[in-house]
Amino acid sequence: MQFFSVPISEAQKYLVPGVVQQGISGPVVVQLEQNPTPPISTSRVLSPAAAEAIRSHLANVAADAPSPIVVIVDDSIPDSAEYAKSRSLLLEISEQIRDKYKLGSSPYVGELLSQPSALVAEDPTTLYPNARTHSALIKHALVEVTELDPNNRVTVVYIPLAATQVGVAPLLKELLYLAQILKVVRPEPPRVLRRPAGLSQASTAEA
Structure with missing residues (x-):
């Protein structure tokens, strides 16, 4: 009143x-609305012909071809699967950079490894497939494309803008620490080469 x-x-x-x-x-x-979570749209962007063309191309990519990495910088990481993927890739990249430039051990990798492998959320309903975060909406929007790539030729990883989720802070610390170190040891951005067969998803930087 x-x-x-x-x-x-x-x-x-x-x-x-x-x-x-x-x-x-x-x-x-x-x-007030009783259910604050809006329904996720099921509409499609790709035509059946376009979807089949993408599926066919990805299925026939050579085994030794580069594996692109799509980095999504957003408000959060949508779920545990994406957290595990981002965490694993960052640890791999960190190890390769440190080995290449003889940087020694990281002050933050141990902290990152000590975190749970799954994303811990105070409220599980904030995680995908619930549409409670912007990153969850992005993941849903990409489903029609990622489902065309069962062999994971393209890697999608999420980097959050803030450490609002458990386990994200050490990930951001290591990422920013590496960025600052690279500015010192490698002022010019590295050129990306084709990765040799058997190498991991991470790209190989030219010496």
Whole structure:
């Protein structure tokens, strides 16, 4: 309800007859949605022909071809599967960079390894497939493309903008630490080469 003060001499100008304290605008009714999670759209962007062309191309990529990595920088990591993938890739990249430039051990890798392998959420309903975060909406939007790549020729990883999830802080620390080190040991951005057969998803940087 809305209330306001008026001089007692002018009360009759503003009060509703019979209701001394109620403002003239009357009660304000607010009806809240019972289910705050919006339904996820099931509409498709790709035509059947386009989807089949992408599926066919990815299925016929040579085994020694580069494996692209799509990095999504967003508000969070959508679920445990994506957290495990991002964590594993970052540890792999960190090891390769440190071996290449003889940087020694990391002050943050141990902290990262000590975290649970799954994403711990205070509220499980914030994780995908629930559409509670922007990153969950992104993952859902990419499903029609990622499902065309059963062999995972393209790797999708999520990097959060803030450490709002358990286990994310050491990941961000190592990422930023590596970025600062590379500015010192390698001022120019490395050129990406074709990775040899058998090498991991991470790209190989030219010496």
